[in-house]
Amino acid sequence: MQNIDTGKYGILYVDDEPDNLTVFKAAFRRHYNIYLANSAKEGMAVLNQSDIQLIITDQRMPEISGLEFLKTAVKKHPKIIRMILTGYSDIDVVIRSINQGRIYRYVTKPWDKNELKMIIDNALETYSLKNENRVLLKNLKKANLKLEEYSADLEQKVIERTHVLEKNMALLEREIIERKKAEQAIRESEKAAAAANESKSKFLARISHDMRTPISAILGFTELMQVKFVEEKFQIYLDAISSSGETLLSLVNDVLDISRIEAGKLTLEYSYVDLRAIFNDIKQIFLWKVKDKGLNLKIEIDETMPSKIILDEARLRQILFNLLGNAFKFTENGFIKLAVIKCDRHTSSDDYLDYVISVQDSGCGIPKSQQKKIFGEYAQQKGRYKEKQSGTGLGLAITKDLVELMGCQITLTSTVGMGSDFRIYLANRTELPESVD
Numbered sequence: 146m147q148n149i150d151t152g153k154y155g156i157l158y159v160d161d162e163p164d165n166l167t168v169f170k171a172a173f174r175r176h177y178n179i180y181l182a183n184s185a186k187e188g189m190a191v192l193n194q195s196d197i198q199l200i201i202t203d204q205r206m207p208e209i210s211g212l213e214f215l216k217t218a219v220k221k222h223p224k225i226i227r228m229i230l231t232g233y234s235d236i237d238v239v240i241r242s243i244n245q246g247r248i249y250r251y252v253t254k255p256w257d258k259n260e261l262k263m264i265i266d267n268a269l270e271t272y273s274l275k276n277e278n279r280v281l282l283k284n285l286k287k288a289n290l291k292l293e294e295y296s297a298d299l300e301q302k303v304i305e306r307t308h309v310l311e312k313n314m315a316l317l318e319r320e321i322i323e324r325k326k327a328e329q330a331i332r333e334s335e336k337a338a339a340a341a342n343e344s345k346s347k348f349l350a351r352i353s354h355d356m357r358t359p360i361s362a363i364l365g366f367t368e369l370m371q372v373k374f375v376e377e378k379f380q381i382y383l384d385a386i387s388s389s390g391e392t393l394l395s396l397v398n399d400v401l402d403i404s405r406i407e408a409g410k411l412t413l414e415y416s417y418v419d420l421r422a423i424f425n426d427i428k429q430i431f432l433w434k435v436k437d438k439g440l441n442l443k444i445e446i447d448e449t450m451p452s453k454i455i456l457d458e459a460r461l462r463q464i465l466f467n468l469l470g471n472a473f474k475f476t477e478n479g480f481i482k483l484a485v486i487k488c489d490r491h492t493s494s495d496d497y498l499d500y501v502i503s504v505q506d507s508g509c510g511i512p513k514s515q516q517k518k519i520f521g522e523y524a525q526q527k528g529r530y531k532e533k534q535s536g537t538g539l540g541l542a543i544t545k546d547l548v549e550l551m552g553c554q555i556t557l558t559s560t561v562g563m564g565s566d567f568r569i570y571l572a573n574r575t576e577l578p579e580s581v582d
């Protein structure tokens with residue numbers, strides 16, 4: 146390496162001839178840091194103390210020869226470049242120097258200054274390159290070592306990760322199997338539930354159907370007895386039997402309908418129906434209730450309403466009975482209005498007519514929070530008007546199902562204390578369906 150202060154390489158020149166030493170120094174001191182020694186021994190001492198990159202030694206010296214000196218030097222300072230100065234006759238020495246002192250070059254005496262300068266520069270360049278190589282090699286080894294460490298580390302990480310992955314895969318596989326099992330179980334229980342529901346509906350349908358016959362018999366005989374037993378005491382008993390029988394029959398009918406609808410067994414029978422005629426019938430039937438409660442029953446039909454529309458008449462009557470029955474049940478004074486109103490199309494499609502049937506009352510009304518619920522089965526208003534809730538809460542559920550089965554829609558607007566308005570948007574049916582289940 147060059148001297149840090151001078152920026153020059155250090156050269157040790159060993160020669161027993163003082164003149165030679167002087168000449169060498171004079172020739173090269175401008176270019177290099179020149180160290181001189183007049184014997185191998187002194188040379189060794191200088192080597193140990195100074196920063197030297199190149200040794201040039203004379204071969205022929207008393208006591209220790211140049212070659213011997215270099216052999217010792219190479220052991221202690223292997224990185225320093227070595228050169229030997231010999232006469233032409235010393236070819237043997239040169240060969241030995243190359244082998245034993247591992248010299249870079251030999252120079253024959255007398256030397257030419259320029260030629261020697263070139264040789265020295267080459268030698269120093271070799272030194273510098275070797276040195277750089279050594280540094281590079283060292284760095285390379287270091288990097289290699291690091292790489293090996295990383296690679297070992299990486300390998301370990303890959304092994305660990307693979308292990309974790311394998312474990313997760315196994316878990317995932319187990320999870321998938323469990324899920325599949327659970328899905329299968331759900332499917333099976335759904336199937337079982339559907340089957341159970343169907344048998345429940347079938348059972349209900351049969352039992353309620355079978356119950357209607359004996360109830361009708363009870364009602365028939367009660368009617369007969371009402372004619373025969375005129376005594377007031379019996380009349381009271383018979384009225385009670387008759388009214389309970391009627392309630393029971395309507396309940397059985399409701400249960401029958403619900404179970405038929407649930408089992409998908411309700412058959413609709415479409416025909417051309419005359420709403421005006423039906424409304425008149427209904428008015429007659431409810432007249433006694435109107436008188437009984439002192440209410441005003443209004444019937445209104447828009448003049449433009451077609452005379453006939455396609456509906457299931459019996460089911461339409463059932464719907465209107467349910468809605469009007471409720472209206473009478475939950476209205477103490479004021480009015481009840483059954484109307485056909487012309488309205489804009491309910492939707493932009495052709496699914497609905499421009500007419501709605503409205504059943505309106507001035508009764509107790511239904512709070513917003515319960516307006517959806519009351520269309521469910523066995524749903525009645527919570528808390529309020531308990532005493533009036535003589536029914537079972539099936540009426541509106543059946544009504545909604547029937548309305549929707551006919552392709553119509555039911556809506557409710559109601560204000561507590563003001564009254565309610567149930568509206569049926571009529572389906573736009575232009576042809577009689579052949580048969581609808």
Ligand SMILES: Nc1ncnc2c1ncn2[C@@H]1O[C@H](COP(=O)(O)OP(=O)(O)OP(=O)(O)O)[C@@H](O)[C@H]1O
Pocket residue numbers: 399467471472475506508509510511519524525526527534535536537538539540541542565
């Ligand atoms: N016009 C109305 N005014 C106020 N509340 C009503 C009206 N119609 C229905 N409701 C409320 O909705 C509930 C459900 O009505 P729904 O007709 O289904 O049953 P219900 O009349 O109680 O019994 P059911 O009709 O089975 O004999 C009623 O109990 C009542 O609380």
Ligand SMILES: [Mg+2]
Pocket residue numbers: 467470471536540541
């Ligand atoms: Mg009802």
